[in-house]
Amino acid sequence: MRTIATTLILFFTLTLTAQSGYExxxxxxxxxxxxxxxxxxxxxxxxxxxxxxxxxxxxxxALCNINGSWGNNPKEQTLLTMNKAQEFIDxxxxxxENNPEIMVLQGMLNTCWIQYDSRVYGMKLSGETxxxxxxxxxxxxxxxxxxxxxxxxxxGSAKFFGKDITPYCGEIDKAITLFENEKPTGFNPSWGKxxxxxxxxxxx
Amino acid sequence: xxxxxxxxCLLIASFTFAQTTVSGIVLDEEKQPVMGVxxxxxxxxxxTTTDIEGxxxxxxxxxxxxxxxxxxxxxxxxxxEALIVDMVGLKLxxxxxxxxxxxxxxxxxxxxxxxxxxxxxxxxxDIVTTAGAVGDFVGALQTLxxxxxxxxxxxxxxxxxxxxxxxxxIDGARVFRPFTPTTGNIPTxxxxxxxxxxxxxxxxxxxxxxxxDALSSVLLLNTNDVPKEEKTExxxxxxxxxxxxxxxxxxxxxxxxxxYINLAPYNELVPQNNQFExxxxxxxxxxxxxxxxxxGLFKAYSAYSYSDLALIQEDIxxxxxxxxxxxxxxxxxxxNYNGYLSDSWNIETSLSLAHDNNDMTIETxxxxxxxxxxxxxxKLQKRYNNYFKINMGVEQFLINYKEDVLMENDTFETGxxxxxxxxxxxxxxxxxxxxxxxxxLRGDYYGASDQFKVSPRLSAAVSINPSSQFSLAYGNxxxxxxxxxxxxxxxxxxxxxxxxxxxxxxxxxxxxFRAEAYYKKYDQLLTYNTTRVQFDSDLSNDxxxxxxGLDLFWRDExxxxxxxxxxxxxxxxxxxxxxxxxxxxxxNFATDHNFSMVTKYWIEDLQSQxxxxxNYSSGRPFTNANKTGFLNDKTSSFQSLNFNWxxxxxxxxxxYFSVSNVLGRDNVFGYQYSDTPDVQGQFNRRTxxxxxxxxxxxxxxxxxxxxxxxxxxx
Numbered sequence: 001m002r003t004i005a006t007t008l009i010l011f012f013t014l015t016l017t018a019q020s021g022y023e024x025x026x027x028x029x030x031x032x033x034x035x036x037x038x039x040x041x042x043x044x045x046x047x048x049x050x051x052x053x054x055x056x057x058x059x060x061x062a063l064c065n066i067n068g069s070w071g072n073n074p075k076e077q078t079l080l081t082m083n084k085a086q087e088f089i090d091x092x093x094x095x096x097e098n099n100p101e102i103m104v105l106q107g108m109l110n111t112c113w114i115q116y117d118s119r120v121y122g123m124k125l126s127g128e129t130x131x132x133x134x135x136x137x138x139x140x141x142x143x144x145x146x147x148x149x150x151x152x153x154x155x156g157s158a159k160f161f162g163k164d165i166t167p168y169c170g171e172i173d174k175a176i177t178l179f180e181n182e183k184p185t186g187f188n189p190s191w192g193k194x195x196x197x198x199x200x201x202x203x204x
Numbered sequence: 205x206x207x208x209x210x211x212x213c214l215l216i217a218s219f220t221f222a223q224t225t226v227s228g229i230v231l232d233e234e235k236q237p238v239m240g241v242x243x244x245x246x247x248x249x250x251x252t253t254t255d256i257e258g259x260x261x262x263x264x265x266x267x268x269x270x271x272x273x274x275x276x277x278x279x280x281x282x283x284x285e286a287l288i289v290d291m292v293g294l295k296l297x298x299x300x301x302x303x304x305x306x307x308x309x310x311x312x313x314x315x316x317x318x319x320x321x322x323x324x325x326x327x328x329x330d331i332v333t334t335a336g337a338v339g340d341f342v343g344a345l346q347t348l349x350x351x352x353x354x355x356x357x358x359x360x361x362x363x364x365x366x367x368x369x370x371x372x373x374i375d376g377a378r379v380f381r382p383f384t385p386t387t388g389n390i391p392t393x394x395x396x397x398x399x400x401x402x403x404x405x406x407x408x409x410x411x412x413x414x415x416x417d418a419l420s421s422v423l424l425l426n427t428n429d430v431p432k433e434e435k436t437e438x439x440x441x442x443x444x445x446x447x448x449x450x451x452x453x454x455x456x457x458x459x460x461x462x463x464y465i466n467l468a469p470y471n472e473l474v475p476q477n478n479q480f481e482x483x484x485x486x487x488x489x490x491x492x493x494x495x496x497x498x499x500g501l502f503k504a505y506s507a508y509s510y511s512d513l514a515l516i517q518e519d520i521x522x523x524x525x526x527x528x529x530x531x532x533x534x535x536x537x538x539x540n541y542n543g544y545l546s547d548s549w550n551i552e553t554s555l556s557l558a559h560d561n562n563d564m565t566i567e568t569x570x571x572x573x574x575x576x577x578x579x580x581x582x583k584l585q586k587r588y589n590n591y592f593k594i595n596m597g598v599e600q601f602l603i604n605y606k607e608d609v610l611m612e613n614d615t616f617e618t619g620x621x622x623x624x625x626x627x628x629x630x631x632x633x634x635x636x637x638x639x640x641x642x643x644x645l646r647g648d649y650y651g652a653s654d655q656f657k658v659s660p661r662l663s664a665a666v667s668i669n670p671s672s673q674f675s676l677a678y679g680n681x682x683x684x685x686x687x688x689x690x691x692x693x694x695x696x697x698x699x700x701x702x703x704x705x706x707x708x709x710x711x712x713x714x715x716x717f718r719a720e721a722y723y724k725k726y727d728q729l730l731t732y733n734t735t736r737v738q739f740d741s742d743l744s745n746d747x748x749x750x751x752x753g754l755d756l757f758w759r760d761e762x763x764x765x766x767x768x769x770x771x772x773x774x775x776x777x778x779x780x781x782x783x784x785x786x787x788x789x790x791x792n793f794a795t796d797h798n799f800s801m802v803t804k805y806w807i808e809d810l811q812s813q814x815x816x817x818x819n820y821s822s823g824r825p826f827t828n829a830n831k832t833g834f835l836n837d838k839t840s841s842f843q844s845l846n847f848n849w850x851x852x853x854x855x856x857x858x859x860y861f862s863v864s865n866v867l868g869r870d871n872v873f874g875y876q877y878s879d880t881p882d883v884q885g886q887f888n889r890r891t892x893x894x895x896x897x898x899x900x901x902x903x904x905x906x907x908x909x910x911x912x913x914x915x916x917x918x
Contacts, residue, residue, distance in 0.1 A: 025249040039253055042242035045275070046251045049244070076305045080277040083303075119327040119761075119768075124402075131433030161854055162811055 026187050037068040055096035062088035069112050100140035101189050104149050107132045148175035148196040169203035227261035228294025246271040302590050307637045308665045312677035312707040313410035331398045335817040336846030340393045347800040349755030349772040350408035353821045356873040358391030364751030364778030364794045365420030372423045375540040377556035380577040384511045390895045395509045397461050402428045409703040410677030413628040413644025413661040419683040419701045435909030442902040455496040462489045479516040486511035500543015507536045520878045520890040529565035550585040570610040578602040596629040605687035620691040622652035638667040652694045657682045671712040677705040693743040700727040714762040724751040729782035749780025769803040789835040790825050797822040811852045819844045829877035829887035839872045864899040
């Protein structure tokens with residue numbers, strides 16, 4: 001009897017460790033995102049390689065690389081980081097088609113490319129980026145990340161053309177309200193509120 | 205017994221939980237430690253990042269065999285399959301991966317537009333925003349060194365070569381008649397809309413073995429890949445109108461573009477130096493269909509163009525001039541498939557078909573030329589790794605040319621059917637990211653003259669430091685005679701050229717300097733003994749010549765905020781004995797010095813880009829009948845200052861304005877001398893000048909669809 005109990009306990013422990021491995025690894029990745037984007041990206045990359053059917057690790061790895069490509073990195077480093085981000089986006093898309101969360105990442109990455117070399121990529125990607133955000137908002141009209149990032153993209157082009165940005169401020173407000181009511185489930189994306197708040201400052 | 209069993213169970217359990225340590229160090233090719241490398245066991249969450257000494261160590265519960273992966277941005281992934289217990293004290297050798305920015309480029313001879321690579325000199329927008337180019341991509345390429353500006357012709361003249369020596373390819377397949385024919389110093393334009401092309405690569409010599417039957421230069425155009433959004437484009441111009449539309453459904457998309465140009469209203473407003481009977485008009489329609497397969501992309505490009513014009517051509521010996529009429533109909537179709545067969549094999553196959561019908565009327569003589577041509581090509585690429593690639597392919601050209609000359613009441617019919625069969629192979633080797641070689645060989649069988657020609661092509665490049673590199677190229681090139689010549693003598697051999705090129709490239713922080721020296725040796729050039737090629741000409745391949753020179757290019761997008769400029773200078777020394785030249789001489793399309801300066805300035809407050817281009821070419825040779833000798837004199841220099849202004853009304857609308865030759869300089873391209881001397885024994889002459897002193901262009905472009913950005917069309 002004791003043997004059976006021991007074995008059962010052992011098996012239970014084993015399964016438990018197996019189950020929580022993913023959660024532990026994802027949690028660690030999310031924690032690292034606060035301090036070290038590169039380490040976080042590597043953590044998510046490891047999880048992505050182990051979780052072959054799950055789009056979330058690739059999604060977060062892409063997000064880390066997108067966030068890491070902003071700023072004053074050397075040009076070569078920026079290029080490599082953006083290419084890496086694209087790989088993860090492609091991988092996430094394979095696992096989860098027509099996912100508006102992934103479309104937002106693609107829109108953000110396109111903005112990075114345009115910033116990187118506007119004369120080459122401004123022409124190539126601005127139309128495409130518009131199309132991505134339009135598609136995303138059709139699928140998920142109440143997703144705060146879709147609303148906020150789309151509005152910020154449109155504000156960027158309006159500013160470029162010296163146009164009024166106020167038409168998009170309402171969208172930003174709507175996104176902020178939605179962010180406040182958003183209840184995170186599992187590891188599903190729930191970031192983006194601070195970006196929307198930054199954009200709101202520009203409206204004021 | 206029971207206890208023993210429990211102990212065993214516990215032992216097994218503790219084995220399962222036993223922690224194995226995986227450890228080692230990651231070193232690069234110079235044996236320096238690499239920090240920040242992601243080292244992990246594939247399929248587990250176990251792994252870590254290397255420290256400042258390149259060391260890693262992590263524990264795992266895995267015991268059997270596993271795959272250890274080390275990956276880091278900028279390096280090739282490292283994979284090791286082994287027993288986990290053996291993964292202790294590992295020494296992993298990391299190899300830097302090749303990418304567009306850190307790797308040497310085989311740049312000798314070539315310019316590319318539209319990517320971020322080192323050899324890229326032009327951005328996609330430059331094709332349409334260069335003042336003086338007026339939306340013609342050839343116009344923008346003429347501001348690059350190595351080209352001679354022949355503003356009266358409009359085609360590309362590369363390094364002392366005639367316009368016919370440049371061949372144009374769309375998606376790998378040859379375009380047989382890329383330019384609308386014109387006359388009377390009215391410069392021609394490419395038939396194709398620059399908006400349908402994504403990548404442009406222009407080579408002024410030493411190009412890959414993939415391209416045959418081209419003596420001096422190749423221009424490679426690639427149509428856009430899959431579009432991401434639907435849109436409609438409307439253009440209203442002072443010369444005509446333009447309509448475009450893109451539709452997407454599933455994995456298919458189609459882009460249509462149509463343009464009608466009529467110079468009649470313009471000619472009413474702005475006086476022309478030509479006396480038009482029927483002003484130039486043209487209709488161009490293009491369509492690109494794309495279908496995305498799982499492992500490849502299929503594209504079908506199709507273009508139809510119609511043009512006509514008629515004018516009274518001035519002539520020194522005919523006071524009232526003579527009538528010249530031209531009508532051209534051209535169809536060009538191109539099918540291309542590019543895809544993967546496996547991880548390492550890539551296939552590209554293309555087929556182009558062309559039909560050209562050109563009717564010319566000179567006074568009462570009518571010349572009706574019809575050309576049907578086909579180019580089929582099949583290419584395979586094997587990628588062993590990022591450092592070693594092999595290309596191979598076969599291709600076939602078939603040409604059917606027919607010319608009817610109607611003179612008085614007699615009709616003369618001539619023509620030719622001929623083919624060229626080619627095969628090529630080329631290996632590209634990167635010894636490291638700083639040293640690369642390319643070696644190719646092609647063989648062509650010219651059916652008409654029953655000749656087999658072998659052309660080796662070689663190039664090498666070495667980086668001196670991350671921003672500078674040297675490269676060299678050598679190649680042997682052949683090109684068959686033009687159809688209207690070959691039809692009189694099938695035995696005519698292809699003309700030959702050998703290129704030797706040395707190139708230096710510096711690129712850093714949006715500044716670029718490029719210097720290239722070359723020597724080109726011509727052989728077996730066409731010669732004849734009549735004024736122009738005709739049925740009784742004595743045709744042979746007795747000509748030869750050379751071209752040598754230096755091309756300099758500087759571009760700076762950084763030094764002055766919002767200003768982007770480039771400067772090109774070419775020095776050319778060339779002499780040839782060809783066509784009906786009695787002696788070796790510099791042809792009249794070749795100029796010793798060519799200089800261009802292109803500037804673009806973005807004014808944020810006005811949402812405008814203003815641009816100015818200055819072109820200078822030293823005098824062109826001509827034969828002065830009042831002196832002894834051949835091509836014994838030179839015209840004054842060519843100078844033209846062009847200006848353009850693009851105003852972005854909003855994201856959808858753009859207003860475009862341009863003037864060519866703002867200062868109205870009276871440029872001279874040559875002279876026509878009278879056949880007979882006047883009473884003083886002098887030969888009178890007529891100046892061959894510009895079609896008009898200045899050229900004005902106003903256009904309004906509107907894109908509808910999504911919230912599209914008019915920068916696309918800027």
